[in-house]
Amino acid sequence: MRKVSLAGIGFIKIKEYWERPLSALFADAALAAMKDAGTDKLDKLYVANMGSAVFQDQLNVGAIMADAISKPHLPAVRVEAGCASGGAAFHEAVREVASGYSDCVMVGGVEKMSDVLPESVTTLMAMAEEQEYTAYTGVTNAGLSAMLHRLYLDSYASPEEVGMMAVKSHDHAVNCGHAQYPFKMSIERAMASPMEADPIHSMECSGIGDGAAAIILTPLKGSGIEVAGSAVATDYCSLCHREDPLVFNAVKTASDKAYKMADIKPSDVDLAEVHDDFTINGVLSLESLQFCEKGKAASIVANGGIERNGVIPTNTFGGLKARGNPLGATGVYQIAEITLQLRGAAGEHQVKDAKIGLAQNMTGLASTCAVNILRRTDR
Amino acid sequence: MRKVSLAGIGFIKIKEYWERPLSALFADAALAAMKDAGTDKLDKLYVANMGSAVFQDQLNVGAIMADAISKPHLPAVRVEAGCASGGAAFHEAVREVASGYSDCVMVGGVEKMSDVLPESVTTLMAMAEEQEYTAYTGVTNAGLSAMLHRLYLDSYASPEEVGMMAVKSHDHAVNCGHAQYPFKMSIERAMASPMEADPIHSMECSGIGDGAAAIILTPLKGSGIEVAGSAVATDYCSLCHREDPLVFNAVKTASDKAYKMADIKPSDVDLAEVHDDFTINGVLSLESLQFCEKGKAASIVANGGIERNGVIPTNTFGGLKARGNPLGATGVYQIAEITLQLRGAAGEHQVKDAKIGLAQNMTGLASTCAVNILRRTDR
Secondary structure, three states: OOOOEEEEEEEOOOOOOEEEEHHHHHHHHHHHHHHOOOOOOOOOOEEEEOOOOHHOOOOHHHHHHHHHOOOOOEEEEEEEEOEOOHHHHHHHHHHHHOOOOOOOEEEEEEEEEOOOOOHHHHHHHHHOOHHHHHHHHHOHHHHHHHHHHHHHHHOOOOHHHHHHHHHHHHHHHOOOOOOOOOOOOOHHHHHOOEEEEOEHHHHHOOOOEEEEEEEEEOOOOOOOOOEEEEEEEEEEOOOOHHHOOOOOOHHHHHHHHHHHOOOOOOOHHHHHEOOOHHHHHHHHHHHHOOOOOOHHHHHHHHHHOOOOOOOEEEEOOOOOHHHHHOOHHHHHHHHHHHHHHHHOOOOHOOOOOOOEEEEEEEEOOEEEEEEEEEOOOOO | OOOOEEEEEOOOOOOOOOOOHHHHHHHHHHHHHHHHHHOOOOOOOEOOOOOHHHHHOOHHHHHHHHHOOOOOOOEEEEEOOOOHHHHHHHHHHHHHHOOOOOOOOEEEEEOOOOOOHHHHHHHHOOOOOOOOOOOOOOOOOOHHHHHHHHHHHOOOOHHHHHHHHHHHHHHHOOOOOOOOOOOOHHHHHHOOOOOEEEEEHHHOOOOOOOEEEEEEEEEEOOOOOOEEEEEEEEEEOHHHHHHOOOHHHHHHHHHHHHHHOOOOOHOOEEEEEEOOOOHHHHHHHHHOOOOOOOHHHHHHHHHOOOOOOOOEEEEEOHHHHHHHHHHHHHHHOOOOOOOHHHHOOOOOOOOOOEEEEEEEEEEOOEEEEEEEEEEEEEO
C-alpha cells in the first residue's frame, strides 16, 4: 500500500445560500482544493452527500458534480452513510489512492439544507434510523439523543457539565472565517434556551446550514500530511439492541482499527474533531474514542480539557455546534480543519506542535462511524 | 493488485413484495450469496440503492443492511449513482478486494419500488438528471429517451426494429425463475401499446418491481470466475452539451477502459447484459459498447444478433425490460446472471461456451456508466 497525502483542501463558509444551487457550492470548494493542491488533474471523484434526494430532488450527484467542475468524463460516485457520509467517502478515497488505482482523487462533501423547512431536515435526519423499528415511531434524532443524555445525567454529570461541550465549541469558533456561528455562548444562555428534547436544550444542538468542503489526495512523496489510519464500523441500529447504549461500539471499533493502523495510542492524538451534533454525542464520542474513561468526559470538557491547551484539544474551529453541520459535508470539513492544524496554518485556532489529528464522523447514534487519523510527517 | 473472484451470488425473484420490508429483501439475497460462496465471514459490505430515501424514508442503508444480516459491526457503506448504483458499487467492491484491503466483500443491491405510487417512481428516476437544467422542466426519463429514439428513427431504423430489443428480451426471459415478466411479447403487441413518450411505446419501457441481488468477492485462487475489467465513467449530464446525443460517451469511455484492463476486444465478449430501461437505450448501448457500428444495432437486434446463438448474445435472462429493473439492484442482477452463464449454470438460458461476459449499467442517459467484465479462467 502507498502512503496517502492530503495534497489540497478547500471549503466555503457555512451559512444559508438562498441564491446558489448545490452544484455551485460544491464547485467553489472543489476549485479551492484544486488551487490549494496546485493541480486539476483528477483521476476520480467521491461525493459525500446525505440529503439531496429529499432537499433538492437530486440523485446521481457524482456525475453532476463532476460536470459542475468541468470534468465531465471523470469516474465519479456518491457515498452515503447518513451524517457520516463525509468521513466514509474520505475512507473510500484513501483506499483508491493507497491501492495505486488512482494518483489524484478528490473527495468532496456538499449539503444544502436551507432549501427546505426545518421540519423536513428533522425528518431527513431521522432517516438514518431504521424505519421498521425506530423512525416510524416519530422519534427524532434529538429525542433519541435525549434518552442517552438523561441516562448520562443519572450517573455521571450535571446538565451544565454536558452543556459545556457546546460552550467550548462556541469559544473555539470565535473569529473562524468559515464557521456558521463564530461567537461565544455562555452556559447560562445554553441552559436557559428552550428544550429541544428534554434534557437537551436547543442551544446544545447543531443547526441547519449549507456547506461544501473538498480534499485532494495523492501518494505521499517526502514529507507532508499523511493519512495514518482510516476505518469505518457499524453497530446495531436500534439502541435497544445495544448492550450499553452509553458506549458507541462503532466509534470504539473504528478508532481501535485506526489507532492500530497509525500505530498510536489515544493519548498520542494531539487534537480531535468529534461529532457533537448534540452535546451528549460529543461527550460520549470522546469516551468511546478512548480519550478518557467512561463517565469522565463531561467533567473533562467542563474543566477545560478540550481547549487548545487542554489534554485533548477538540473541535478547534467550533465543531458541529458552532462551525456548523452541513450533514454530508461535515466529515470533510473536519478533515480539512485537521489539515490546517497539522500544517500550522490554523491561525488563532492553532494547537501548538500539532502532529497527529483525529476526525470522528457518525450517524444514527453511531450505527455508522468513520474515524480518520492524519499525521504530519517529519519536516 | 490481486485478481478478484466471483465467489458467490444470490438474488430473489423480482416482483411486488407488499408484505416485506427493504431489509428482508436484502437479507434473502445476501444469505443466498453467503450460502453459495460457502462463507459468512465478510470483511466489508457495499450496498447499492437508488431510491430508499424517497421510497422508504430510509438513509444509512449500509449499517441497516449489515444489521439485517446479523453483521452489526461490519464496515458498510452505500454507493449511489442513480440507476447505475449496482454497477458502481460492484466497481468499488472489486477495488476493495484487489487492493488487499479486504478478503471477503459483499456487494448487495436492493430496491423496493412498490411502496409508492408509479408517478413517484417517475419523479425519482428523473432525479438522476440535473434539477437546475433538466429535471425542473418536468421532462421524464422516458421523455428524454424519446428524443434520442426519434433522432435514431430519423436516420437509422424503423420503430419495429428498435422495438425488437424488447421482444428479444422477453424471449430470453421465458422460464427465468427470477424474472418479473417471464413471457413472450410480440412486436405487434409492443407497437400497439400506448405511447409512454412518443415514439416510445409503454411495452418498450422497463417496469416497476422490487428486487435484491448480492455478490461475494474474494481473491482468485486457482480457477474460477474473475473480474477481468471494471470501470466507471461520467459524461455531460445535459444532452444538449453532448456533441452527438446518439453516442453515449460514458459507455464508450468505461468500456474502453474495461476492455483494456481485460486485454480484449469488443468482439471477444461472449455475452452482454446492457441497460435497456427503454428499447432505444439498449440499442444505443450496444453501439457505444462498440459491438457494432453506429446506427447498426437495431437492425442487428431485429435480425437475431442478440439471441443466444447470435453475434452478441445479450440480456440472456430478459434484461431490464423482462427480468425487471429494480433500479439500484439492477446492476448487481446483471453481474449475477453473467456469473451463472460463465459457470455453465444458466440452464435453458445458457450461451454455449461462454467465457467472457460484460455488464453495462447506467443512469441519466449515460451521465454515469459502469462497465464490468467477467471472465471464466481456464478449468
